Amino acid sequence: MNDGSAAVERIRGAFALAITDIGSVHGVPMLRLLKQDVPAVARYIHTDPHVRGSLSLLWAVDHRPREARYELCYLFTLADRKDWLLLSVDLTGGEREFASITPVVHAAKWYEREIRDLFGLIPVGHPDMRRLVRHEHWPKGSHPLKKEFDWDQVLGRVQGEYAFRKIHGDGVFEIPVGPIHAGIIEPGHFRFSVAGEPILQLEVRHFWKHRGVEKLFEQQRLTEAVPLAERVSGDTSVGHGLAYCQAVETLLGVTVPPRARYLRSLFLELERLHNHIGDVGAICNDTAYVVAHAHCGRLKEQLMQLNDRLTGSRFLRGVNTVGGVSMDLSGVQLSQVDAELQAIEREFAGIEKILFANASLTERLENTGVLSEHIAWDHAVMGVVGRASGIDRDLRRDRPFAAYHECPPKMAVYRYGDVRARMRVRLDEVHDSIRLIRALHRQLPMGLLITQSVEVPTPGQWAISAVEGWRGEIIYVVMAGAEGRIHRCKVRDPSFVHWPAIQWAALGNIVPDFPLINKSFNLSYAGNDL
Amino acid sequence: MFRIMKKSLATGVVTGQYPAAKSPTEPVSREAIEKAKPFRRSLTIREVDTGSCNACEMEMNALANPVYDVERFGVHIAASPRHTDALVVTGPVTVNMERALKDVYKQTPDPRLVIALGDCAINCGVFKGSYAVTGPVERHIPVDVRIPGCPPRPAEILAVLDRLRGAHTETDE
Numbered sequence: 235m236n237d238g239s240a241a242v243e244r245i246r247g248a249f250a251l252a253i254t255d256i257g258s259v260h261g262v263p264m265l266r267l268l269k270q271d272v273p274a275v276a277r278y279i280h281t282d283p284h285v286r287g288s289l290s291l292l293w294a295v296d297h298r299p300r301e302a303r304y305e306l307c308y309l310f311t312l313a314d315r316k317d318w319l320l321l322s323v324d325l326t327g328g329e330r331e332f333a334s335i336t337p338v339v340h341a342a343k344w345y346e347r348e349i350r351d352l353f354g355l356i357p358v359g360h361p362d363m364r365r366l367v368r369h370e371h372w373p374k375g376s377h378p379l380k381k382e383f384d385w386d387q388v389l390g391r392v393q394g395e396y397a398f399r400k401i402h403g404d405g406v407f408e409i410p411v412g413p414i415h416a417g418i419i420e421p422g423h424f425r426f427s428v429a430g431e432p433i434l435q436l437e438v439r440h441f442w443k444h445r446g447v448e449k450l451f452e453q454q455r456l457t458e459a460v461p462l463a464e465r466v467s468g469d470t471s472v473g474h475g476l477a478y479c480q481a482v483e484t485l486l487g488v489t490v491p492p493r494a495r496y497l498r499s500l501f502l503e504l505e506r507l508h509n510h511i512g513d514v515g516a517i518c519n520d521t522a523y524v525v526a527h528a529h530c531g532r533l534k535e536q537l538m539q540l541n542d543r544l545t546g547s548r549f550l551r552g553v554n555t556v557g558g559v560s561m562d563l564s565g566v567q568l569s570q571v572d573a574e575l576q577a578i579e580r581e582f583a584g585i586e587k588i589l590f591a592n593a594s595l596t597e598r599l600e601n602t603g604v605l606s607e608h609i610a611w612d613h614a615v616m617g618v619v620g621r622a623s624g625i626d627r628d629l630r631r632d633r634p635f636a637a638y639h640e641c642p643p644k645m646a647v648y649r650y651g652d653v654r655a656r657m658r659v660r661l662d663e664v665h666d667s668i669r670l671i672r673a674l675h676r677q678l679p680m681g682l683l684i685t686q687s688v689e690v691p692t693p694g695q696w697a698i699s700a701v702e703g704w705r706g707e708i709i710y711v712v713m714a715g716a717e718g719r720i721h722r723c724k725v726r727d728p729s730f731v732h733w734p735a736i737q738w739a740a741l742g743n744i745v746p747d748f749p750l751i752n753k754s755f756n757l758s759y760a761g762n763d764l
Numbered sequence: 765m766f767r768i769m770k771k772s773l774a775t776g777v778v779t780g781q782y783p784a785a786k787s788p789t790e791p792v793s794r795e796a797i798e799k800a801k802p803f804r805r806s807l808t809i810r811e812v813d814t815g816s817c818n819a820c821e822m823e824m825n826a827l828a829n830p831v832y833d834v835e836r837f838g839v840h841i842a843a844s845p846r847h848t849d850a851l852v853v854t855g856p857v858t859v860n861m862e863r864a865l866k867d868v869y870k871q872t873p874d875p876r877l878v879i880a881l882g883d884c885a886i887n888c889g890v891f892k893g894s895y896a897v898t899g900p901v902e903r904h905i906p907v908d909v910r911i912p913g914c915p916p917r918p919a920e921i922l923a924v925l926d927r928l929r930g931a932h933t934e935t936d937e
């Protein structure tokens with residue numbers, strides 16, 4: 235009985251007075267709540283054994299100038315059938331404070347700090363009120379997502395210093411790393427507190443790459459922002475592009491033609507493939523197992539060249555467009571894909587055998603960087619990292635999009651939560667992606683590639699869309715503004731959820747293992763910082 | 765052990781198996797080639813990401829894979845700016861990275877080259893105008909070489925590095 239409506243009934247039973255209205259947004263039930271009751275309801279949803287919701291997204295909207303209010307929305311994924319449930323609360327009349335749910339739902343921690351920085355709304359009761367996105371040199375009162383903040387203004391610079399959490403004790407010292415790292419890696423700062431070798435605490439200090447992506451979306455038209463979405467996190471160009479397109483299609487009431495849906499799945503799997511193979515190699519590289527790295531690097535390159543031949547972009551950019559896909563694959567091209575993937579699968583299987591015959595490799599991976607199922611659940615972890623920690627979630631199965639209804643994935647779920655499990659998930663998914671691409675090819679229907687639409691959504695209408703990218707769940711919330719423009723676009727890369735979790739996975743490990751743990755998560759800095 | 769050797773033998777040499785780059789749209793200036801002269805056959809590079817979408821990074825990383833094997837041209841990736849001949853900068857310069865970029869530049873010993881890699885580094889790309897971006901790179905530090913593209917393909921990056929090393933000196937431009 236655990237579907238969305240049953241959960242709504244239970245919550246209504248328990249909190250009749252807290253709920254002011256029950257509605258739905260494109261089929262997702264939404265409860266409007268009184269401000270002061272949000273923490274209690276959130277706690278209930280998170281902990282009640284019949285509901286067990288995990289917080290998938292928390293975002294704010296500034297409705298001005300149309301309406302003088304801010305709105306906070308909470309999206310929960312219910313544990314058993316993976317239904318969605320929305321909560322919403324309004325801040326009106328110049329109110330700037332809202333009740334923090336972080337003390338009862340850990341997963342809200344970064345979201346609430348983000349909202350404080352970007353909207354100037356204050357999560358009362360939040361245990362950590364330091365800045366997140368806005369580094370200390372940003373002037374006071376600069377909150378970019380408030381409507382009166384000009385998107386292209388020049389920010390001033392003030393003095394200020396971030397206060398890292400300190401651990402005191404005999405022999406405890408700190409190791410600062412970053413923002414610029416030794417390899418070719420994106421910028422981010424890691425602060426380790428250690429005593430001897432083991433890590434006592436890791437604090438991740440990010441948002442060096444904050445480019446103002448969400449504000450940039452607000453300067454664009456609904457139908458024209460796909461290139462920006464593809465540049466949120468370049469390694470996930472298809473995933474982000476697709477998630478954005480789907481949200482806009484829901485807004486416009488567009489049904490994507492079947493052939494386009496299949497091609498979308500196919501491109502998404504091609505993206506998963508080259509990233510997973512690259513990651514397997516990178517994990518091996520961090521254990522100094524260079525042979526495997528070289529082989530994986532070669533296969534990854536082969537796939538990127540294939541992408542380039544198929545679409546003119548090694549990152550498959552430009553394939554998704556609002557309403558469908560912008561390019562077709564011919565029968566000849568598809569047979570090339572088949573032939574190439576067959577060769578790659580054979581080679582990859584060979585490499586796998588070599589990997590697991592090597593004790594010095596597997597020794598490094600086992601029991602390293604363990605993320606327990608409990609902590610993963612508390613932090614709403616999903617995707618590859620989640621599936622390696624026993625979190626059985628995959629949007630391709632749970633909320634099928636593109637052509638996954640017709641071609642569902644096989645799940646790869648492991649329990650140990652260590653580096654090895656995260657590598658295992660990737661190995662399994664490489665094989666499954668190849669299988670899926672074959673199945674998609676076999677069943678590929680003929681027909682149109684794009685559905686045109688002349689519809690202009692009413693300002694204030696909005697839609698959510700979610701895509702299982704190669705890292706995990708990518709979520710977009712798009713709200714229409716006047717004349718086909720974007721009023722608000724909330725972007726959520728899975729990295730935003732997983733960075734706080736990696737702080738837990740690192741505990742107790744030795745510092746030299748951290749690069750390995752980090753690789754096994756392989757999170758995006760660009761997608762996190764926006 | 766035998767498995768590994770067998771695999772290597774079966775694979776053979778893959779280096780160089782990539783489509784040739786189209787000739788660079790932006791020529792490498794005489795000054796830059798002149799400036800690169802002292803480094804000749806060995807150019808040590810430090811990559812600095814000042815807010816890219818990370819696709820440019822991925823292509824830089826690809827340079828090290830066996831197919832491009834950039835080391836065969838004497839190009840090394842250094843772990844510290846103090847060991848560096850050329851800084852490769854990707855991404856528009858964000859408000860939060862501006863300081864770090866200037867610091868890195870200061871720590872790079874003279875003579876030094878700065879290569880702006882990708883459209884973002886050259887003109888901020890899709891992020892142009894944003895409150896959070898103060899770039900492009902040349903607003904903050906002098907740029908010697910530009911490699912346009914979003915992202916430029918590894919073969920295109922190689923072609924520019926090739927010219928920089930003087931491999932095609934004088935004849936083209």
Ligand code: SF4
Nearest residue numbers: 816817882883884914
């Ligand atoms: S130039 Fe293109 S690929 Fe490179 S960082 Fe900018 S958006 Fe990304």
